[in-house]
Amino acid sequence: MSSLLFEAKNLTKGFPGVQAxxxxxxxxxxxxxxxxxxxxxxxxxTLLNIISGIYRADNGEMFIQGKKYEPKDYQDATRKGVARVFQELALVPNLTVYENIFLSHESIFLKAGIYLDKNKMIKKSKEILSKLNLDIDPNKPVDFFSFSTKQAIEIAKACSISSELFKVETPLILLDEPTSSLSQNEIKEFYNIIDKLKHTASFIFVSHRLSEILQISDIIYIMKDGEIIKRISSTEVNEKELHELMVGRVREEDYYQENKQLTVFGNPVLSVTNLSKRNYFENFNLEVKEGEIVGIAGVIGSGKAELGKALAGTTKVDTGSITINEHDITNKTMAEAIKMGIGYIPEERNIEGIIDSFPISWNISLSSLNDIVGNKFGLLNLKKERETAKRYLKTLSIKAPHEKIDCGNLSGGNQQKVVLSKWLMRDLKLLILDNPTRGIDPGAKAEIYELLRDLTNNGVSIIVISDELVELIGISNRILIMKDGILTSEMDSKVKNKPSEKQLISYMV
Amino acid sequence: MSLQPQVPNDNFRQQNPEKQKNNDSEYSKKMILMKFLPLISLIILILFFSIINSQFLTVGNSLNILRQSAVLLVVACGITFILLMGSIDLSFGSIITLAGVLGALMIVHTGIPVILSILIGAVIGVLCGLINGLIFAIGKVPSFLVTLGTMFALDGIALMIIGGSPVPVNSSGFLDLTRGSLIPGIPNIILWSLIIYLIMIFIGFKTKFGRYMFAIGGGETVAKMSGVNISRYKIYGFMVSGLLAGIAGVLMASRLGSATPRMGEDLLLDGIAAVVIGGTALTGGVGGPHKTLIGVLLIAVLGNGMNISSVDPYLQIVIKGVVVVAAVAIGLDRKKIKVVK
Structure with missing residues (x-):
């Protein structure tokens, strides 16, 4: 009953000096x-880039329904039935939904060669959206919608362009980590959309979340060092095996280093009383002790991200107080919080954590130019800056030839290690991390978990805010659950007595 | 924004260190070429003019070129910081005029010591920069608009003060400031500009202020999340730019022997062009004050070379425009720039 839609044979692509x-x-x-x-x-x-026409393969061939497929560029690929949903959404926020759906394909709606038939565009986009049971007003600007809705729009766009406009029967949709920024609920919605589309399209689905891959895909291809090393049916493999195949090393039982989890803590470091910020969180109370890891769970929009920002001092609060080692830092500047020993790893690594055009050493020292790397006259100690960077390249095994490499050239995991170094080089008392392992490969993840354990051994307190529940359960001593800005529940997460994802979710939604 | 995605730079994400090394050396060969492109262009330009005109590469003319580029170098150093922040300053030409006019008037009417006239220029420049910075950083008005406004306003003030006619200065002490030679054979103006240039390189790379200029342009949010007081350093940036424009104004008045209305006008576009040709991107975060010297010399050599080869003055302007665009198009390290606006 099934027919071969797409085939790639021996695709090879090299970059100068590297076989990608x-x-x-x-x-x-x-x-x-x-x-x-x-x-x-x-x-x-690289593989997705070749299939979607962004790169050209050095060798090898591709076929769509038996016909040779050689996309000239991304637009050409779309015309031939291949569309891609990007990790970072490629929608223009201030344009309307229908304008976004048909972006760069407006010529189809031209009347008399110049006049754009907007009514026809709106009508067509309504058809497309309703086919997917998406209740979205195409006249509203994209920015009006939530992230998950934007993604749904993007998927709708990807599916419809080929099928509706270019009469391709079964488009091939490439999904590049589509769920990495979605909350649990939104992921379910996302599955529903994929389910609805399954009879009209084929998908290539890339994700770091192996459980998702197992749940959603029929066939799994495993890649390693530029090669496809295995093709396996998703019913024949479990998460652990998949993981082993991927990294080529056995996933140890103590991925989260639970054996290193502390049971006895020192003095209270952070104490938060009745903290409120309108529209985000209300009456939040928390005490964190030396060596303790506190996880904060909640769906996107539960206020947990904003809470993390408030604790780190990057945003102001309305009422309540934050003290660290008995110093009141409520609504003080972030510089003050940093001086008191707070470090913050933001969620959006590429916007808030790393300056791409800065070398590794400059990125690491950025929060320490006032004291450690600089003196009170504002002069920098460049030697110390270099040496600090070199030290962290080594101790955190950041994969880069030297500390002068620009951070934009590093992979996500290595970038995150650079962000971590920025705070590790300081006399850290409290580290707040917002989704610290998003978009990071499992190897680097494990290293980050190990690092967090080591920090607690040195008496550092840690707050982890994450959408990845397994991570929270694995790493935390206890987990706070937020819902609609209110702390609804607190759960112990002791070794050998960890709560389940289900338990957490029941309080989250 | 186009539909073309940001393609990850896969060739650097490889885990294999040996492959990385290989790749690194090829990549860096290209980078080195790009890095020295402004210098190579300058050398080619100098060779070109010395071949077509025997008057060009003489000691006298070389000193002339350096003299002509000195004031430009001083202001361009200041503008470098503004461009590094990803901002723009259109008012520095007017600051030059105002500082030059006031400095000259003080010398003529009160006979203050020369050093004080420099100080006056500096203070005026810093104040103008402070106004720019406050409106920009605290008032959150785009720097283009702020400085477009102050450009007109300051020009107007200078015109009101001198009523449209030049202020000639005959004080020999004031003229010696730039025309004398503390080091025999080298006019002071060249000496001052080189000293300022070196200080600015030091500030750019060895001070917190300099680093923050890079950081604000390269990733303002990241800097903010690292505890940098963004607004304060944006203001500082404009104050430094103003300071150098103010000093440049007084130096220029001394060099010309008079302060004239709109005397800074030509330096505005030359200054921005020199910084960008040197390799500091308009989008911010990439470049640095050290690169600005080559840009300044390129502009000066081009102007001087065409002048002594008696190229039609109107044609000169056209050629300059073409060179600016070509130099930026070829030389800019676009890999580091995400969005070109």
Missing amino acids: LSKASLQIQAGEIIGLVGENGAGKS
Whole structure:
């Protein structure tokens, strides 16, 4: 019943000095969902880039329904039935939904060669959206909608462009980590959308969340070092095996280093009383002791992200107080919070954590130019800056030839290690992390968990805010659950007595 | 924004260190070429003019070029910091005029010591920069608009003060400030500008202020999340730019022997062009004061070379425009710039 929709044979792509992809072959049946997994740098992005016409393969061939497929560029690929949903949404926020859906394909709606038939565009976009049971007003600007809705729009756009406009029967949709910024509920919605589309399209699905890959895909391709090393049916493999295949090393039981989890803590470090910020959180109370890891769970919009920002001093609160080691830092500047020993790892690494055009050493020292790397006259100690960076390149095994490499050239995991170094070099008392392992490969993840454990051994208090529940459960001593800005529950997460995801979710939603 | 995605730079995300090394060396070869492109262009330009005109590469003319570029170098150093922040300053030409006019008037009418006239220029420049900075950083008005406004306003003030006619200065002490030679054979103006240039390189790379200029342009949010007081350093940036424009104004008045209305006008576009040709991106975060010297010399050599080869003055302007665009198009390290606006 199924027919071969897409086939790639021996795709090879080299960059100067690097074989990014070698002899990758894959086949996709109509209506099939292919999962693509591999560590960062395994070649997943390169493969997607070739299929979607952004790169051209050095060698190898591709076919769509038996016909040779050689996309000239991304637009050409779209015309031939391949569309891609990007990790970072490629929608223009101030344009309306319908304008976004047909962006760069407006010529189809031209009347008399110049006049854009907007009514027809709106009508068509309504059709497309309702086909997917999406209740979205195409006249509203995209920015009006939540992140998950924006993603739904993007998927709708990807699916419809080929099928509606270019009469491609079964489009191939490439999903590049579509769920990485979604909350649990939104992921469910996302599955529903994929389910609805399954009879009209085929998918290649890339994700770091292996459980998702297992749940959603029919066939899984595993990539490693630029090669597809295995093709396996999702029913024949479990998460642990998949993980082992991917990284080529056994996933140890103590991925979260639970054996190192402390049971006895020191003095209270952070104490938060009745903290409120309108529209975000209300009457929040918390005490964190030396060596303790407190997890904060909650769906997106529960106020947990804003709470983290408030604790780190990057945003002001309305009422309540935050004290660290008995110093009141409520509504003081972030510089003050940093001086008191607070470090903050933001969620949006590329916007808030790392300056791409800065070398590693400059990024690491950025929060220490007032004291450690600079003196009171504002002069910098460049030698110390270099040496600090070198030290962290080594101790955190950041993969870069030297400390002068620009951070934009590093992989996500290595960038995150640079952000961590920025705070590790200081006399840290409290580290607040917002989704610290998002978009990071499992190897680097494990290293980050180990680092957090080591920090607690040195008496540092840690607050982890995360959408990844397994991570929270694994790493935390206790977990706070927020819902609609209110702390609804607190759960112990002791070794050998960890709560389940289900338990957490029941309080979150 | 186009539909073209940001393609991750896969060739650097490889985990294999040996492959990385290989790749690194090829990459850096290209980078080195790009890095020295402004210098190579300058050398080619100098060779070109010395071939077509025997008067060009003489000691006299070389000193002339340096003299002509000295004031430009002083202001361009200040503008470098503004561009590093990703901002723009359109008012520094007017600051030059105002500081030059007031400095000259003080010398003529009160006979103050020369050093004080420099100080007056500096203070005026800093104040103008402070106004720019406050409106920009605290009032959150785009720097383009703020400085467009102050450009007109300051020009107007200068015109009101001198009523449209030049202020000639005959004080020999004041003229010696730039025309004398503390080091035999080298006019003071060249000496001052080189000293200021070196100080600015020091400030750019060895001070917190300099680093924050890079940080604000490269990733303002990141800097903020690292505890940097963004607004304060934005204001500082404009004050430094104003300071140098103010000093440049007095130096220029001394060099010309008079302060004239709109005397800073030509320096505005030359200054921005020199910084960008040197390799500091308009989008911020990339470049640095050290690169600005080459840009300044390129502009000066081009102007001088065309002048002594008697190129039609109107054609000169056209050629300058073409060179600016070409130099930026070829030389800019676009890899580091995410969005070109």
